[in-house]
Amino acid sequence: MTNVKKIAMGVVIGAALIGTFWLVNPSKAQHCDQRVNIVACGTKTHAELINTYKSSSEIQAVYSHYGITASMVNGANMQEGIVDGNNDTVTVNGRVVATNSKTIQRNTHRPGAAEGKVAIAGRSYYTFSTGKSFIDPQQKRFKAFVWTDASGKFVAAIIKACGNPVWATPTPPPAKPSLSCDLLQAATVSRNSFKFTTKATAQNGATIKSYNYNFGDGTSANGVGATVDHTYTKPGTYTVTVAVNGVEGAAVQKTSESCKVTVTVEPEPTDQVCDLKTGAIVTIKKNEFDEKKYSRKLEDCKNIRVCEVSSGKIVTISKSKYTQEKSKYSENEEDCKVEVCRISDKSKVRIYREQANSSDYTTDMSKCQDATPPAAPSELPRTGASDVILSALGLGSLTAAGVAYVISRRRA
Numbered sequence: 001m002t003n004v005k006k007i008a009m010g011v012v013i014g015a016a017l018i019g020t021f022w023l024v025n026p027s028k029a030q031h032c033d034q035r036v037n038i039v040a041c042g043t044k045t046h047a048e049l050i051n052t053y054k055s056s057s058e059i060q061a062v063y064s065h066y067g068i069t070a071s072m073v074n075g076a077n078m079q080e081g082i083v084d085g086n087n088d089t090v091t092v093n094g095r096v097v098a099t100n101s102k103t104i105q106r107n108t109h110r111p112g113a114a115e116g117k118v119a120i121a122g123r124s125y126y127t128f129s130t131g132k133s134f135i136d137p138q139q140k141r142f143k144a145f146v147w148t149d150a151s152g153k154f155v156a157a158i159i160k161a162c163g164n165p166v167w168a169t170p171t172p173p174p175a176k177p178s179l180s181c182d183l184l185q186a187a188t189v190s191r192n193s194f195k196f197t198t199k200a201t202a203q204n205g206a207t208i209k210s211y212n213y214n215f216g217d218g219t220s221a222n223g224v225g226a227t228v229d230h231t232y233t234k235p236g237t238y239t240v241t242v243a244v245n246g247v248e249g250a251a252v253q254k255t256s257e258s259c260k261v262t263v264t265v266e267p268e269p270t271d272q273v274c275d276l277k278t279g280a281i282v283t284i285k286k287n288e289f290d291e292k293k294y295s296r297k298l299e300d301c302k303n304i305r306v307c308e309v310s311s312g313k314i315v316t317i318s319k320s321k322y323t324q325e326k327s328k329y330s331e332n333e334e335d336c337k338v339e340v341c342r343i344s345d346k347s348k349v350r351i352y353r354e355q356a357n358s359s360d361y362t363t364d365m366s367k368c369q370d371a372t373p374p375a376a377p378s379e380l381p382r383t384g385a386s387d388v389i390l391s392a393l394g395l396g397s398l399t400a401a402g403v404a405y406v407i408s409r410r411r412a
Helices: 002-024 046-055 057-065 319-324 385-411
Strands: 078-084 089-092 095-105 116-120 123-129 141-148 154-159 165-170 178-188 193-203 207-214 220-224 227-231 236-247 251-254 260-265 270-275 281-285 303-308 313-318 337-342 347-352
Touching: 046 057, 057 116, 057 165, 078 095, 078 154, 089 141, 089 165, 095 154, 178 236, 178 251, 178 260, 193 207, 193 236, 207 227, 220 227, 303 319, 313 319
Parallel strands: none
Antiparallel strands: 078 089, 078 141, 089 095, 095 123, 095 165, 116 123, 141 154, 154 165, 178 193, 193 227, 207 220, 207 236, 236 251, 236 260, 270 281, 303 313, 337 347
16 A cells, blocks of 8 residues: 555656646646647647637737737747747847847746746736746747837747747847939030949849940830940930849849939030022031132132123122122123114114113114214314404405495585
8 A cells, every 4th residue: 555655646746746847937838728838739820820810809918918919920020030948139141139038937936936926917927037037047049029110120029839928139130232323424525425333232142244324315225235336417405314134132222312404505606608609698517618609718609790791781689799700790880771772863873782772762872963964164264363354355346346336425
């Protein structure tokens, strides 16, 4: 009987020892325990975590107390990680995201192990550093659901084996790969040609692959280097932009206001010249000047009056035309006149040839000659002093003869 009692007592003690180990080390337990674990059977899968959260208002209150929301439980920003009781850290993908990690249990497994006590929704829980929460020195690393924010900063964790929440001091997240378009510069090559150069920065593992330029005139150059040349075909003001193609973990394309520049293409320089063919003053591009076609002396297009030899007309032509065709024209307007007979007074006059067809004139010069010319006198009259004396003597003789005749008649 004594042996039976001893055996029974041994069984009880063994069971108690096993039970005690399981209670104080829930993560090593092979069966459920709601006396220590926040979730009696743990939350080893995401589906178990969701179902447990939805079915227990207590679990919701506990998780909410440590910043774990319903959207997080549903998977927002959730990752797989490790809670390490050896150094009280939380690790994700080999990077320590938090230190000084702590958790809670329903009961304290040994006096003095708990750091404190917390009341949540009317229930009391005991707080531990994760290192003191796990008793087994051979097993202090446990898988966990870990949440970080968009920058990679630690928010909270839940140990899968027991469902216990974990809070900790976040470590600064590593700098993320960064690609930026910093500056676009334009250098003038010629009136309508420019050289564009882009400055970009790739940091923390980011890489630059190529550049896409839009020249603002409907053309572009994609997948090219940092420097590119472009020639515009029309005058105007153009806004040029560039985007940097690269990798920030994934393929990205970056641009900025600094990667935009405006260039102005001036019209081609022009000259006012005299068109030697038309005699008109025209505007041409400087590179179109041909001394056989144009003259830079605008006075060469000045109009002058000349005689057109072939027609006998006075015409107005450009000076340049006169210079080129001197054989056809004369600057002496008299060369366009002819001698004609003016019928009205039968006088000879010089008039412009185009007037010669008028009924007032005739080219028949015989029309200007008298039909019966006056007869020439046989002796020209004398008008000298001797002629006057002789005339007086003759008149006196006649007078004396007349007087003598009258006297003789009276005597008779």
